[in-house]
Each structure stands twice: as C-alpha cells, then as structure tokens.
Amino acid sequence: MTLPLIGSTTMKPLLPALLLGLAGFSTQAAELRFVEQDAPADTRLWLEQQLGVTLSDAPAYQRQGKLGHYLHYRQQLNGAPIAGLMAAVSLDEQGRPWRLYHNTRLMQAQATPCDEASRAGVDAYTATLDGAVWQFAGSDEAQPWYWQDGDTLTAAWRLLAVESQPGNSKSSHWQLFVTCDGSALLGRTLQEANTRAEAVPLAGEAATVQARIFALDPRTQLQDGNLLWRHDLVLDNGAYRTAPLTVQKVDDTYQLSGPRARVVDGTAPETAPFSSPDADGFQLDHQQPAFLDINGYYHLDLAQRHVESLGYPTLMGGPLAIDTDAGEQDNSLYDPFLRRLEIGRIGVPDAEDPMVIWHEFGHAVQHHILPDxxxxxxxxxxxxxxxxxxxxxxxxxxxxxxxxxxxxxxxxxxxxxxxxxxxxxxxxxxxxxxxxxxxxxxxxxxxxxxxxxxxxxxxxxxxxxxxxxxxxxxxxxxxxxxxxxxxxxxxxxxxxxxxxxxxxxxxxxxxxxxxxxxxxxxxxxxxTPIAARLADDSYLLPGEKKSLAIELTNQSGRPLTVADASLLPTKGLMGDGHWQGELNADGTARWTLPLEAASNLTCGEAVTLPLQFQLTLPSPTERQTRLDLQLPIGEPLWQRAIGQGGQIKDAVSDERHGLSRFTLTLPESKARIDSGFVVALDLEHSKLEQLEIWLTSPYGTRISLWNKGYASHTRLKGEFPRELVPFESLDKLHGEPLAGRWLLEINDTSAGDTGQLRNWRVAQQVGTRCDKDEALPNTGIIPLEQDEGGGGTASPLLLLLALWPRLWRRSVSRR
Structure with a gap:
C-alpha cells in the first residue's frame, strides 16, 4: 500500500483514521506551554524535569530562528527512542526557555530494548519482503526503538525502507518497526523529511540569461476573466515578461541549474530537462514544452531568494529539485523525502501557474523547519x-x-x-x-x-x-x-x-x-485562556438594578490566577464589580456582578457586556484578555422542545438502508421561524461518515443537516447553525410556522455499524417580556386559608378577580 505524498495540491490523502491505524500512535493531544524561566545549566535536564520523562541525550534536530534557538528531543526509555513521542523547547538568545511543545507520555516498557544478539531478526524479516518492491539498508543500520500501541510499548528494530509498487510512479519512504526476533511487523510510519541538499549545481560556471516567463498567470496579467487555458491557445505578448535568470553554463550549454534550484527528470515520463547552447534560447512561449522548465525554475529560484531575504539564508539547505513533467496526473506535490517539487502536466500544465510553484515551495519550507x-x-x-x-x-x-x-x-x-x-x-x-x-x-x-x-x-x-x-x-x-x-x-x-x-x-x-x-x-x-458566560436566564429590564452571575471556566490547561476581572465602561450599563481568584486546570468559578441598566434601553435588544481579565500567564499575549458577552434587555421568551433519543437502525446492506425517525412537538403559537432558530443534536455512531440526517418542519420543508460528512470521531454534538454548519441552509425555513410536529430522520447507508441518538431539541426565542411583575397590595386582601374554627370563609376570589388586570399587566415584545 502506498500513501500519497505530503503536500499534494489536489490529491486527497488517506483519512487520518487510516494513517493512525498504520502508525499505531496514541491520539492523546500534544501540549503547548509558555514558560518564564532563567537559562538552565542543562536544558535537556530541565526539560526532563518539567515533563517527567527521559529524553535523548542530544537533540534529534535543532533550528535557529529569529526569536532564538529551537531544540527537538525524542522521548526514550532504557536508552531507546519511543516512536512518535518528542519534546521541543524554544530558547531566546540568552538561553532562557519561553515555550515548550511536546506529546510525551509517562510510559512503562514490558521488555528491554532489542539487543545485538537479536539483530539477525532484521534479516529474517527482510527476507520475507519482495526485493522488487522494497529497498532497505542492511541489518547493521537497524536501530533499537520502542513501538507504541496505546499504552503498550514493545521493543522493536527500526528499519528505514523504500516501497515502490509496480504501476505506481511514486515511492513511499517508511520507518518499519519489527519485533526483535523478526517474526512480525509491529507497524510503520513515514520517514522524517530530508533536509539535506541532494540536487547540487552542475559543474561549470554561473551565467545570466534573459528568459521569457509568466510573472503572473495569464488571466491576471491580461486582466481577462474570460480567458481559459486550452491546447491551442496563443497568448498575446502582454501575457509574458522577460526576466534575468541565473543558470549554469556547462561545456558551452546553458542548463537550468543553480545554487537554489535545479530542473530534473525525476519521475515518468522521461523528459530531459531543457538546456540550450544559445543564451538567447530561453525566449519560448507557453505552447513549447520547455517553457514549463523555464517558468518553474524561475519561480522556484525566486521563492528561495525570497525566504533568504527574510533572514533565513540557510533554512532550505541548498537547491531544491523540480520536475515539471511529473506523471500522468493533474496534480502537483512536494516530495519531502527527495526534496523535489513534482509538477503535473495533465490538463492545465501546472508549471504555467506561478501560484502552484509557490504553494509547493510553502510545503518545502514547513518540512525544512519541522521534518517530523x-x-x-x-x-x-x-x-x-x-x-x-x-x-x-x-x-x-x-x-x-x-x-x-x-x-x-x-x-x-x-x-x-x-x-x-x-x-x-x-x-x-x-x-x-x-x-x-x-x-x-x-x-x-x-x-x-x-x-x-x-x-x-x-x-x-x-x-x-x-x-x-x-x-x-x-x-x-x-x-x-x-x-x-x-x-x-x-x-x-x-x-x-x-x-x-x-x-x-x-x-x-x-x-x-x-x-x-x-x-x-x-x-x-x-x-481565550479563560471563558465567561452569563448564567442561564440572565437579563436586565430597562432601568433595573440587579446582580448577575457570570460563570468562568479555565481553558488554559494549567492552574490560572485571575489578578483582576472588571467591567469596562459601556453605554447603557453601570457597574463597578471586580473579581480575583484562582482556578484549577479546567476549573470553574462564579463572579457576581452588580449592574444597573439605563431606563432608555430598548426592550428586546441586547447590549454588549465588555469584560477585562488580567491573568498571570507566561505569554505576554495572553496576560490581558477581553471577552464581550451579550446581555438581553428584557426577559427572553423561548419556545423549545426536547425530543427523546433512541437506537439508530443499522443498514441491512448498501442497498437497504436503516432509517430511524424521531419526532417532537412545539406547542401552538403564532411564532414564525427566523434566524434565531436552532436545532441541537447529540448522537453517537461508529461511522458518522455513513449517516444522512434530515429535519422536516411542521410545514413540510425538508432540510439536510448532515450528508455523510467527514468525521474524525464518533460523536456528533452541537447546535445547527451556531456550532455545526448544516449541509443545507436553515434559511429555507424562515417565515414558516414554528409550532407543530418536527421530524428528525437518520439514515444509515452502510451495514455493520451501530449508533444511538441521545437527545435532540429545537428552540427559538419568540419574544421578550419587559415589565416587572407588579406586587400585590397588602391592604384589603383576605387570606386564602381556613379559619381556626374550621368553618367556611368569605371568598377572596371576588377580590382577586377585581385585581386580575393589575396583577398580570405585561408589556410583551413579540418577534
């Protein structure tokens, strides 16, 4: 099986679930942590103490950037690296750590690493591979590692290998992890990117020629929105520009090679790189195949010069190779193992579009910074x-x-x-x-x-x-x-x-x-490091003075000190509350904030409640956070209903689907559906990508909420359209009656997987109540209770009926 290469412009990679299945690595999230620390005497030892793990003696690789030095270590156990686990520390120019990034884990091994006595196991395993497909180093190049499968570590030999399947022009570069005795393949992952220069300039001397190129794509250069590529397209001279090009002169022949780029023939079909015995031979038009070599070389060289000019003169490690006739496909990619841009020629020849070259070069930049x-x-x-x-x-x-x-x-x-x-x-x-x-x-x-x-x-x-x-x-x-x-x-x-x-x-x-x-x-x-929300059913009436509860949640992933939380000045609200406190990682707290609303605020609207937080965090960027909450003016009136869940029927086959129906009813009202309408789902299914979900309104309009959407998990939970984007817009429902019977349909299109709808609901704010309840008068009311003698009482109902209009007078804003 061959994986598509990283950085493809159009090719879709295998889904992450498959990649993780091949890798076997834990999906536990990596941690980003900002720190404040004096320069340690031993950076690696300090980092080990921070993380509680053992790291490789020397960095796996290191980089120099504008903000300092970056060291990348592998996690190891018993002297052997653990596949997939690493830690990086960022140091300023004085050697002070200011940021950590790692995916290390506390691990225990069941066995010691593979030893020299078992190295024959590598030969035993490679003997089972097809030599026409696989290329690999000898057993003396294999290294003892640990293979991670969940929380289990298994001692393994790591062997670097290249797989070249018949009929596939691309090879895959693997790290194979084999049991110590060679009896089984534990797993495999892609190799780290190559960052060493392989395409060196040809022998000879540098020369400068004048080349005809597309400085911009022809549509943009000619400002013609109707212009499309075709095989016989002849372009006006205005589509081209003439630019100086640094090339290599070898034996009186000018070749597209230099200190930053080199045109090669790296993949099928075999197309020799363009060269010319004449310095004037680079004046071609786009219908001539060699134009692609010239244009691709020009823009790759230009992109390299650009990154150098930004202050990264050695980042790219020398010239990159480019093949502008890379295979029978309408696709381009960057091969991080061969340091080569492979540019497709089917359909629009990709090398005619400068953005394609710059895009693939962007992938090269990333892989040279982070090869893993x-x-x-x-x-x-x-x-x-x-x-x-x-x-x-x-x-x-x-x-x-x-x-x-x-x-x-x-x-x-x-x-x-x-x-x-x-x-x-x-x-x-x-x-x-x-x-x-x-x-x-x-x-x-x-x-x-x-x-x-x-x-x-x-x-x-x-x-x-x-x-x-x-x-x-x-x-x-x-x-x-x-x-x-x-x-x-x-x-x-x-x-x-x-x-x-x-x-x-x-x-x-x-x-x-x-x-x-x-x-x-x-x-x-x-x-933000801290999240804030108004407690449920929070609102203020015009002119009302009341304390509101604000619920705080620590999202920083570490203990958090709120040095001060305050309300910023805002039109229409008065308040001077402050809050200070400590929040544990993922902890919560409640801030009671006294507020007074201006009497001239409009009922039914919302005002912004701007909150300022002063936090004690290492990153200067995160020490001050502003959050804007929306405070309703008037009591929101909601119409909502919660539907029961149930088992999602499994499909019998790909032709006989499993259709599950769930209903709920909103009570009778005059409300119409508007932009505030939401439908919330909470369901689990082992294959969300095989589900179709529809919502049908009481009026009969059917909306597709989910149409076999990509999912990297098994739970679909959230509100449409606030958190989840429906497959079809809910705007089609606007203006329809809200009340009545709502139908949710879930269609399982493939057999063998199960799921359950936990619950679902529909809701919409339908109005706002703006007056306070009026207090009952204390005078003249007869208590509604028996007298001590057990006899009848004079009925108070007549008095209550007389007061009815006064007791229940409301000013209600309807949507």
Missing amino acids: MGEEGDWGAIGEGFSDYLAASWRQRSPEARQFEPFMVFNWDARISGRTPRQLDDLRARYHPGFLYPAHLTINGSNGDQLWGTPLFTALRQAVEQYGEVARDEFDTLLIESHFGLGPQVRMPQLARVTVDTANRLYPDRSYGKLLEQAFRHHALLP
Whole structure:
C-alpha cells in the first residue's frame, strides 16, 4: 500500500483514521506551554524535569530562528527512542526557555530494548519482503526503538525502507518497526523529511540569461476573466515578461541549474530537462514544452531568494529539485523525502501557474523547519492553508493581482477540470474542536484548507492597509517563524496562539498580533485562556438594578490566577464589580456582578457586556484578555422542545438502508421561524461518515443537516447553525410556522455499524417580556386559608378577580 505524498495540491490523502491505524500512535493531544524561566545549566535536564520523562541525550534536530534557538528531543526509555513521542523547547538568545511543545507520555516498557544478539531478526524479516518492491539498508543500520500501541510499548528494530509498487510512479519512504526476533511487523510510519541538499549545481560556471516567463498567470496579467487555458491557445505578448535568470553554463550549454534550484527528470515520463547552447534560447512561449522548465525554475529560484531575504539564508539547505513533467496526473506535490517539487502536466500544465510553484515551495519550507511534522492533528489543512497564503502573499505584490480575483488560489490552473478553486475569503468557516483537519476535506461546511488560509490572508491585507508594503515581508517572516519549535499533532488553535505570540515578540510596535487575533477569533480558532458566560436566564429590564452571575471556566490547561476581572465602561450599563481568584486546570468559578441598566434601553435588544481579565500567564499575549458577552434587555421568551433519543437502525446492506425517525412537538403559537432558530443534536455512531440526517418542519420543508460528512470521531454534538454548519441552509425555513410536529430522520447507508441518538431539541426565542411583575397590595386582601374554627370563609376570589388586570399587566415584545 502506498500513501500519497505530503503536500499534494489536489490529491486527497488517506483519512487520518487510516494513517493512525498504520502508525499505531496514541491520539492523546500534544501540549503547548509558555514558560518564564532563567537559562538552565542543562536544558535537556530541565526539560526532563518539567515533563517527567527521559529524553535523548542530544537533540534529534535543532533550528535557529529569529526569536532564538529551537531544540527537538525524542522521548526514550532504557536508552531507546519511543516512536512518535518528542519534546521541543524554544530558547531566546540568552538561553532562557519561553515555550515548550511536546506529546510525551509517562510510559512503562514490558521488555528491554532489542539487543545485538537479536539483530539477525532484521534479516529474517527482510527476507520475507519482495526485493522488487522494497529497498532497505542492511541489518547493521537497524536501530533499537520502542513501538507504541496505546499504552503498550514493545521493543522493536527500526528499519528505514523504500516501497515502490509496480504501476505506481511514486515511492513511499517508511520507518518499519519489527519485533526483535523478526517474526512480525509491529507497524510503520513515514520517514522524517530530508533536509539535506541532494540536487547540487552542475559543474561549470554561473551565467545570466534573459528568459521569457509568466510573472503572473495569464488571466491576471491580461486582466481577462474570460480567458481559459486550452491546447491551442496563443497568448498575446502582454501575457509574458522577460526576466534575468541565473543558470549554469556547462561545456558551452546553458542548463537550468543553480545554487537554489535545479530542473530534473525525476519521475515518468522521461523528459530531459531543457538546456540550450544559445543564451538567447530561453525566449519560448507557453505552447513549447520547455517553457514549463523555464517558468518553474524561475519561480522556484525566486521563492528561495525570497525566504533568504527574510533572514533565513540557510533554512532550505541548498537547491531544491523540480520536475515539471511529473506523471500522468493533474496534480502537483512536494516530495519531502527527495526534496523535489513534482509538477503535473495533465490538463492545465501546472508549471504555467506561478501560484502552484509557490504553494509547493510553502510545503518545502514547513518540512525544512519541522521534518517530523507529519499529518496528524491538523497539520494537513494547516500545510495547505499556509502554502495557499504564501502563494497569495507573493501574488499580492503585483498591482494587477490586487485588483483581479485577489482571493482565488491557482487562478490559472484551477479554472479547468471541474475543480472548485480554493478561496482565501471563506469568512463563514468555523473551527470545531471535535474534528481533525486533514488536507483538502470539507469539514463542518467549509474546506479545511481555507479555514486556516483565510485568517492569515485577511490579517495580511489589513496589515498592508495599515502599514504599507513593508508589512508584506514582515508578515511572511512572522508566519514562517511561527512554525519553529513545534512538532507532530499540532491543532489549529495551538498554532494560532503561537502565531499571535510570535507577532507580538517580533514586532511589538506593530498591531500584527491584534489583527491576527481578530481574524483567528472570527473563525473560532483562538480560544481565550479563560471563558465567561452569563448564567442561564440572565437579563436586565430597562432601568433595573440587579446582580448577575457570570460563570468562568479555565481553558488554559494549567492552574490560572485571575489578578483582576472588571467591567469596562459601556453605554447603557453601570457597574463597578471586580473579581480575583484562582482556578484549577479546567476549573470553574462564579463572579457576581452588580449592574444597573439605563431606563432608555430598548426592550428586546441586547447590549454588549465588555469584560477585562488580567491573568498571570507566561505569554505576554495572553496576560490581558477581553471577552464581550451579550446581555438581553428584557426577559427572553423561548419556545423549545426536547425530543427523546433512541437506537439508530443499522443498514441491512448498501442497498437497504436503516432509517430511524424521531419526532417532537412545539406547542401552538403564532411564532414564525427566523434566524434565531436552532436545532441541537447529540448522537453517537461508529461511522458518522455513513449517516444522512434530515429535519422536516411542521410545514413540510425538508432540510439536510448532515450528508455523510467527514468525521474524525464518533460523536456528533452541537447546535445547527451556531456550532455545526448544516449541509443545507436553515434559511429555507424562515417565515414558516414554528409550532407543530418536527421530524428528525437518520439514515444509515452502510451495514455493520451501530449508533444511538441521545437527545435532540429545537428552540427559538419568540419574544421578550419587559415589565416587572407588579406586587400585590397588602391592604384589603383576605387570606386564602381556613379559619381556626374550621368553618367556611368569605371568598377572596371576588377580590382577586377585581385585581386580575393589575396583577398580570405585561408589556410583551413579540418577534
């Protein structure tokens, strides 16, 4: 079985569940921790004490960035590394730790590591492999490791191997973990990325030629939204630009090779790299196949120069290879094991689109910073989103691109073959912590790649508007720097925290951190260290003075001290309450806040309750947090109903589905469905991706809530449309009667898996009550009780009936 390579522009990788099945690694979340610490005498020993584990004597690798030095260690036991477990520490220029990232675990081994006496087991295992498919080093290269399967550690030999299946032009680079005696394969994972230069410049001397290239894709260069690629397309000279190109002159032949890039023929079909005996031979048009080599080489060289100019002169480790005729597929990718960009030529030749080259180079940047990043956690979508950003950031440096399809990715390549172009303005995308985000998948209603790329690009455009062109290089720099010191299993909220913190450390006099924070918060990507919500049924009437309860939750993952919590000045509300206290990790507390509402506030609306928190946290970015709550003016009137759950019927076969129906009824009212309508589900199923879920209104309108959506878990819990994005918009229901019988249908489309609906509900606010209950008068009321003699009493009902209008007079706002 061959896995698709990391960084594919269009190819979908295997689902994370399968990747985890191959790896066998625990899915326990990695931890991000900011610290304040003087420089330790022994960094590794200090890190071991912080984590309570044993680490490798020397770093597995280390990097130098603008903010300092980054050391990456492997967790080990009995002197042998544990597959998949690592710890990274970020040190400033004085050697002081300021951030940790790790996925280490407290582990115990059942056996000692494999010893030299069992090394023959490696040969015994490799003898069972097909030599036509597998290439591997000798047994003397195998190393004793531990293989992790849940909480169990098994001693193993680690063997590096390359798998080349017949009919597949791509090879897979594996780490094989074999039992000490060679009797079984425990598991396998992809190798770490190669960061050493392999494509060295050819012998000869450097030379400069003038080359004809696409500085921008033809649509953008010509500002023509109707222009599409075709085989016989002849482009006007205005689509091209002439640019100087550094090449290598070898034996009177000019070849596309240099200190930053080299054109190679790395995959089938066999296509010799372009060369010319004439310095003027690089003036080709796009219909000539060699143009792709020239254009691809130019942009890869340009991208390398760009990263060097940002202050990372040695990051990429020398020239990268590029093959612009890589296989019979409409797809491009970066091969992190061969350090090679492989550019597809089917359909639109991808090398004609400069954004494709810059995008794949973005993957190369990430893998050179973090060779062990893998695709667990959210790295898949993060990698695509960052690479989309880098390509779009480069493109935005051109005035033509800033005004023509500015948010589209691959303006030239993605306009054909039926694909929907990715965008960097997906403002409806929202992160859901219950999902993992691999590359290229639509999750919770939006493409996961766009979910990460959009806030980066949004903040960049705002930064340029505020600070001018200088912001472009600075933004690229801080986003590259944000990758240092991380590792496998990163989630988007973790990288969002690091990115904001990096912006504030690198550019304290700019508002980049604030812009990124706003963009991330819009997409629910940046949870605050502390969460606050009004207690249920909280509201104020106009002119009312009352204390409200605010429920606080520690989301920082560590004990948290709230030095001060206060209400910021806000129009229409008066209050001067403060709160201080300690919160345990994941702990909660209640803050009672006295408030008075202005008498001129409008009933039925909501006012913002701005809360400021001063926190004692190591990251300067997180020490001050503002949270805005929405306080209803007037008592909200709700119409809601909770439906019973039950077993979800299993399908009999792929043709005979299992359909389960559940109903609930909302009482009679005149209310109509509006934008405040929500439907909440809580269900479990072993294969959520095989379920179809529909909601049918009392009026008969049927809405698809879930259509075999991707899920990395077995529980679907949340509110549509606030937390979960329905497959079809609930707007179709607007204006229909709210009251009546609601039907929920769950269709299991594949046999063999089970599930249960725990509960579900529909709800909507239908009005607001705005007056206080009027107190009963104390005078003239006869008590409703028997007298001591046990005889009858004079009826008080006549008096109560007389008071009825006064007792129940209300001012009610209806929606």
